[in-house]
Amino acid sequence: MSARTTDVWARALTATLTTHADTATLNAARRLLTTTGTQLNINKGFATAKFPLADGRPVRPRLLVEELTEAQWDRIEAAIATHTPTPGIIGDHLADPDRTAGIPLLPSAHDLTHSCTCPAAPAGPCAHTLAVGxxxxxxxxxxxxxLFTLRGRPYQHIKKNLRAQGHSTAAARVPSPHRAPTSPARPTADVAPFVPAQQPAPMPEPAELDLAAARPVLSGPLPPPPAPLPELPAQKALVADAAHRARALLAGTDQPTGTDTGSDLARFTALEHGAPFRQAAIDHLGLDVVAMGHLTLAHTHGGPAGAAAYLHRYTVDHDVLARAQADIQPLRPAPSATVECEDNHITDQAAGVQLRYGPDCRWHPYLAPYGPWQPVPGPDADPAQAYRAARTAARAFRRTR
Incomplete structure (x- = not known):
């Protein structure tokens, strides 16, 4: 995206930061940016970095930004859908509050708070927090x-919501219980909870059976099972899946199932008996065909934890992100470029690499060769190894083009 279409955001924030800053502090902040290769971490509600003091000790300044409420974001999304022909494009028009339901995305000076661990941090902005800004x-x-992340809602979530609004209401409805071959989903941040359309009917009373009388051999297909039981193909698939898992358990090759429906659907639909239910899984998870393919890849490369890292975001301690960022720094082809940290994601846009910290305490590597982030092989507890795996996969992609 050219600077011409987004430069107004940078100019407006720079003016907000520098208008009331004293000259000496501002000059010191600019010197910090020219003498240190500082990386910026961006999270909901704050941006932070690390600068060395004269004695070598690090300071961690934070520029805190007032987050918008969920109701405000809903109004902004509705306005973006109205005023933006192509929602995926962020241009100068969204810097105008008239295009965002009268709610400014750009923070004013009153929306900013400066916090720093330097020994002589003033009441207002110090050189370190100004440098972060x-x-x-x-x-x-x-x-x-x-900026959307800082204000409380990452832009990829907004794009997902806007795409969902464009789908038909039939696609947005929860599938009937007999279509999904797995247990109900647990509510998560990204996957809608499964809500049964109706309460299961009570089990019928046992029938009186005459076991001594002769019975004819079955000469035709079985009748369909009564509602709310799954349809017969789904029941057969569940039986086949149970047999598959039993064989894996006996052979000692079984993997633990995922803790959520999305992870288990990735495992189930990758198997021969689960493949016919791929479209039902897509509808249930609210994914498109490409995203479902990426979910399958995530499970192939990283198991249930890999699928969970693809579907969900997790809050990770800042020190974990900072250590991982320091570990990958020597491997980065553009070491002075910004690294973006959000939730459990570390994104090196200059290298086209993203690492996602999964519930298995491993870093799962991603590339974006065709636009969306795509999982690649090589998850590892060492972020440097996962970063190397992503770079190796990137070279393989380039050779095949």
């Missing part, structure tokens, strides 16, 4: 999407 402004010049 200037780094953020430069980041917005090339890719203003981080």
């Amino acid at each position: 200037l780094l953020l402004a430069e980041r917005l010049r090339a890719a203003p999407a981080p």
